[in-house]
Amino acid sequence: xxxxxxxxxxxxxxxxxxxxxxxxxxxxxxxxxxxxxxxxxxxxxxxxxxxxxxxxxxxxxxxxxxxxxxxxxxxxxxxxxxxxxxxxxxxxxxxxxxxxxxxxxxxxxxxxxxxxxxxxxxxxxxxxxxxxxxxxxxxxxxxxxxxxxxxxxxxxxxxxxxxxxxxxxxxxxxxxxxxxxxx
Amino acid sequence: xxxxxxxxxxxxxxxxxxxxxxxxxxxxxxxxxxxxxxxxxxxxxxxxxxxxxxxxxxxxxxxxxxxxxxxxxxxxxxxxxxxxxxxxxxxxxxxxxxxxxxxxxxxxxxxxxxxxxxxxxxxxxxxxxxxxxxxxxxxxxxxxxxxxxxxxxxxxxxxxxxxxxxxxxxxxxxxxxxxxxxxxxxxxxxxxxxxxxxxxx
Numbered sequence: 001x002x003x004x005x006x007x008x009x010x011x012x013x014x015x016x017x018x019x020x021x022x023x024x025x026x027x028x029x030x031x032x033x034x035x036x037x038x039x040x041x042x043x044x045x046x047x048x049x050x051x052x053x054x055x056x057x058x059x060x061x062x063x064x065x066x067x068x069x070x071x072x073x074x075x076x077x078x079x080x081x082x083x084x085x086x087x088x089x090x091x092x093x094x095x096x097x098x099x100x101x102x103x104x105x106x107x108x109x110x111x112x113x114x115x116x117x118x119x120x121x122x123x124x125x126x127x128x129x130x131x132x133x134x135x136x137x138x139x140x141x142x143x144x145x146x147x148x149x150x151x152x153x154x155x156x157x158x159x160x161x162x163x164x165x166x167x168x169x170x171x172x173x174x175x176x177x178x179x180x181x182x183x
Numbered sequence: 184x185x186x187x188x189x190x191x192x193x194x195x196x197x198x199x200x201x202x203x204x205x206x207x208x209x210x211x212x213x214x215x216x217x218x219x220x221x222x223x224x225x226x227x228x229x230x231x232x233x234x235x236x237x238x239x240x241x242x243x244x245x246x247x248x249x250x251x252x253x254x255x256x257x258x259x260x261x262x263x264x265x266x267x268x269x270x271x272x273x274x275x276x277x278x279x280x281x282x283x284x285x286x287x288x289x290x291x292x293x294x295x296x297x298x299x300x301x302x303x304x305x306x307x308x309x310x311x312x313x314x315x316x317x318x319x320x321x322x323x324x325x326x327x328x329x330x331x332x333x334x335x336x337x338x339x340x341x342x343x344x345x346x347x348x349x350x351x352x353x354x355x356x357x358x359x360x361x362x363x364x365x366x367x368x369x370x371x372x373x374x375x376x377x378x379x380x381x382x383x384x
Contacts, residue, residue: 034219041216049211058209066217073219124205147206152190170189183198
């Protein structure tokens with residue numbers, strides 16, 4: 001019992017501190033502090049990037065991330081619980097990705113040797129495609145963990161998910177990914 | 184402790200580390216936040232439907248009032264019917280007065296007596312038969328020509344009340360038209376501002 005308390009107490013304190021920081025940050029942004037908006041972006045952009053990357057073509061991800069933050073900036077006054085800004089941003093990112101597919105015109109991907117731009121290796125693209133083929137909950141968590149390099153507790157804190165859910169999603173998603181990649 | 188590395192990066196897992204290294208090229212690298220909009224365009228919550236419904240309701244109410252007025256008003260005195268009435272009066276004076284079996288002479292406007300049971304038949308109520316003094320008019324002109332040449336036809340003579348109602352209807356329609364024009368201008372302005380906002384975005 002004592003061990004359990006000792007195990008959970010630090011994470012609870014961290015979560016509370018993170019919540020307070022988020023509330024202060026949102027209040028500053030709402031008051032028009034440009035620096036605070038930059039801090040908000042740097043804190044949550046990897047999460048938004050991961051959520052969008054799990055759904056959308058790589059070339060359009062950066063534009064969509066910018067769209068998400070601009071949209072959030074305009075709607076920030078409508079945020080009821082400033083402590084839940086991470087979950088709120090994640091929801092906007094998911095909506096933006098869905099909207100992207102709704103308005104997207106059919107395009108055809110050009111071959112990579114058309115230009116000299118540095119492209120990720122074929123292996124990396126295959127891994128990313130394998131992750132994208134997983135169910136929603138698994139692919140989002142795995143992209144945040146493997147691509148954005150966030151830990152499980154960080155994913156839970158930023159997205160507003162329960163740590164237990166993140167842990168389960170990570171393990172089940174990793175198992176499915178291993179099967180797909182033949183590891 | 185493979186699970187710990189997947190959860191919080193403690194311990195070692197070569198397989199997951201290899202995946203991380205391979206996917207490093209996709210990681211978010213842009214730390215520059217997007218430029219905030221220089222000026223927030225305040226768009227007032229437009230309610231064009233409410234405006235339109237109010238205008239239409241006002242016009243419909245005016246039209247209904249006019250229709251009710253035209254239906255309820257007493258019929259105007261028609262010179263033809265007045266002439267028929269005079270002919271009928273002259274005929275009734277020429278005709279001898281009818282008598283019942285008991286020698287009672289009933290006046291022409293007498294009502295039937297309902298309470299008397301001995302009466303064999305109730306007396307028929309007096310009915311004024313209207314005879315036409317002129318032949319009925321036959322509409323020979325086609326409907327299209329009538330509707331097409333409305334301006335050529337002489338304006339119907341209106342009574343003072345009809346003229347008042349007509350003026351009120353025209354006033355109501357002009358007010359409704361101006362309201363609808365205002366609504367249309369607001370919608371156009373809203374669309375323009377939305378398009379401008381999208382362009383700046």
